[in-house]
Amino acid sequence: MTQPFELPHFYMPYPARLNPHLDEARAHSARWARETGMLEGSGIWDQADLEAHDYGLLCAYTHPDCDGPALCLITDWYVWVFFFDDHFLDMFKRTQDRAAGKAHLDRLPLFMPLDLATPVPEPENPVEAGLKDLWARTVPSMSVDWRRRFSVATEHLLNESMWELSNINEGRIANPVEYIEMRRKVGGAPWSAGLVEYATAEVPAAVAGTRPLRVLMETFSDAVHLRNDLFSYQREVEDEGENSNGVLVLETFFGCTTQEAADTVNDILTSRLHQFEHTALTEVPAVAVEKGLTPDQAAAVAAYTKGLQDWQSGGHEWHLRSSRYMNQGARSRMPWQTPGGPGASAADVGALLASAAAERLRAYSHVPFQKVGPSPLPDFHMPYELRLCPHLDGARRNLVAWTHRTGILREGVWDEDKLAAYDLALCAAGLDPDATPEALDLGAQWLAWGTYGDDYYPLVFGHRRDLAAARLTTDRLSRCMPVDGEPALVPADAMERGLADLWARTTAGMTTAQRRTLRNAVDTMTESWVWELSNQLQNRIPDPVDYLEMRRATFGSDLTLSLCRMGHGPAIPPEVYRSGPVRSLENAAVDYACLVNDIFSYQKEIEYEGEIHNAVLVVQNFFGIDHPTALGVVHDLTTQRMQQFEHVVAHELPVLYDDLTLSPQARAAMDGYLLDLQNWLAGILHWHREVDRYRAEWLGRRAHGFRPDAAPRRAPSVPVLSFR
DSSP states (O other): OOOSSOOOOOOOOSOOOOOTTHHHHHHHHHHHHHHTTOSTTSSSOOHHHHHHHOHHHHHHHHSTTSOHHHHHHHHHHHHHHHHHHHHHIIIIITTTOHHHHHHHHHHGGGGOOSSTTSOOOOOOSHHHHHHHHHHHHHGGGSOHHHHHHHHHHHHHHHHTHHHHHHHHHHTOOOOHHHHHHHHHHHHOHHHHHHHHHHHSOOOOHHHHTSHHHHHHHHHHHHHHHHHHHHHHHIIIIIISOOOOOHHHHHHHHHTOOHHHHHHHHHHHHHHHHHHHHHIIIIIHHHHHHHTTOOHHHHHHHHHHHHHHHHHHHHHHHHHHHOTTSOOTTOOOSOGGGSOOOSHHHHHHHHHHHHHHHHHHHHTTOOOTTOOOOOOOOOOOOOOSOOOOOTTHHHHHHHHHHHHHHHTGGGSSSOOHHHHHHHOHHHHHHHHOTTOOHHHHHHHHHHHHHHHHHHHHIIIIIHHHTOHHHHHHHHHHHHHTSOSSSOOOOOOOSHHHHHHHHHHHHHSTTOOHHHHHHHHHHHHHHHHHHHHHHHHHHHTOOOOHHHHHHHHHHHTTHHHHHHHHHHTTGGGSOHHHHHSHHHHHHHHHHHHHHHHHHHHHTHHIIIIIIOOOOOHHHHHHHHHTOOHHHHHHHHHHHHHHHHHHHHHIIIIIHHHHHHHTTOOHHHHHHHHHHHHHHHHHHHHHHHHHHHOSTTOHHHHHHHTTOOOGGGSOSSOOOOOOOOOO
8 A cells, every 4th residue: 555645754863672572471461461462352453453552662672671571561551551542432433433432431440459459350351451460460569649540641642532532423624732732641752651651760749740850751751653644544544434533634734745744743752752862861850859769760751751761762662573564665774873884874864963053953943033013913702792891990909009018019029010011900800800899809910929929030131141149039939829727938028028918818618628729820830930930041933832831820820720720619619620622722722812812912022021931933943834834733723722612612621521521500600610711711812902012113112111220129038810
């Protein structure tokens, strides 16, 4: 069969190595698959299928250093997960039997108890039998923290198969942002990362949830999945009718040829590998020091990082050899691994190194403060009606008084003219049109505090190139938010005074758990400002995937969503918020707001602030295109995200409600939550259109600078939304 495109030249600088226990793992996995019922009689595989797929070779390449018993166990896990995938395809995707698929998935978590003393049901099929055996053999040697993380990754891998099944039922192809997010879960690479820990070293709990370790896992996942999409396009799209494939997604989104889409997928794959390397070499050592890891713990993180790297090169080699994938014409070696003399081989090496260097340097080559002029504003898709709170005028007056009282207008970053130009009370009035006067004041002041902090970090710490002071400030801000009766920090500057005041008023009636959730949300935002500052000091433009995910944090999305959720109390069960449809809904809303903000703020950030964190610039830089083309891509993405929001509301939430048998009270509460999000979206777009903050005439008069003589002279003792 003719391949639909020529496989690209893959970036893979690390040679694959083969575990010497390969034959032992092959023999063991064949016996195990037969014992659990996965071969003859299953209707899915026979012995020839298993041998052709050669999962023993996959695991021997991806885990080259573990001993024989560990390799056998890991190989069994991969046999199980690929059998699950083929079984689910044959039994539920091909038949489009959603109800039976859900019933099948609902039982599987029962076979993964955190405590092995917990009884489990009797298996009813090979998938259940295999999972029961594997869990019992794996978890005794791992901590409860690892068990919990691996169990969640396994459940995501299983449950998000329903997302794929729903898309097949609707004949719907996801947009690129949604696709990459959901592909991580259903693709199983986070799950694979858990087995890398088993094979190498367990990541210490102190750093397992930090951004650097999360980015390692996510960039690893994205690279694994995008590589698989390239090799499996023919089987998935042409044979199985799948529409969850990155090449198909980009083909559809950009309206390009299959070859162009494949080349773009490979560009994104390369970028994610560069991001992995950047994080491993810069952010991981820093977080190890910050969290006070012992030498043994730091060595464990290093071993895990190397294990992820081994998986990349080994997985690539396996794709080149497995009959499961199209691999004609793929190059199995880099030029420097190919025997030969100088001549053509040396030229190939030079060209490849030059290309890799150019790709890396492109992220650092932006010239700041370029004159770009006003950016044309497209017609934004907004299906929801704007309503404004009638208490707006009072909130405006009270916000001025509050910013004076906290000192926000006395530190050289803001003054009354800027505060009036930003009109954050107008934003609050659109976000919460039914607010009481007190609630509207609180909302406007949270907005002001978050936006002030987002302005303060790059202007003050960026001006001084003082990352250490920014980290100290971030730590002190966290200590302004007591959770369980501990004494609060005595505020020493405007940000601390503002946060302490907002925290006391907002959390007065909250439980300890709610306060902890809210503090984590604020911490996520303030820590993301440090990430932005670090990029600013390196003049490094992030890649699109990393940018969009971090943009949610810099925008204060967790904080906004936490406050919205708490407003609806316990009527909405936590499993609703954890579900894929609701996460997709929230991310679509947040991305729309973030991208709208980036379009409006393009001139302010690029020309007047020398900023690099703007989606239009990120897309320009990554794809090497001009501003009008990049603006079109970002605008199209805002439309896609709003349509995704509408799609989830219309199609996915009703199914979720039925799946979870939600009560009428819970459904009514969710209707209220949806209305909150719709008001939020309409209010944000209206605010951007109305205020002076982004207008060329105001920017030309004020610019977006600060007076260093008015800024705090000491090293600083030290947010709802933060607008750029």
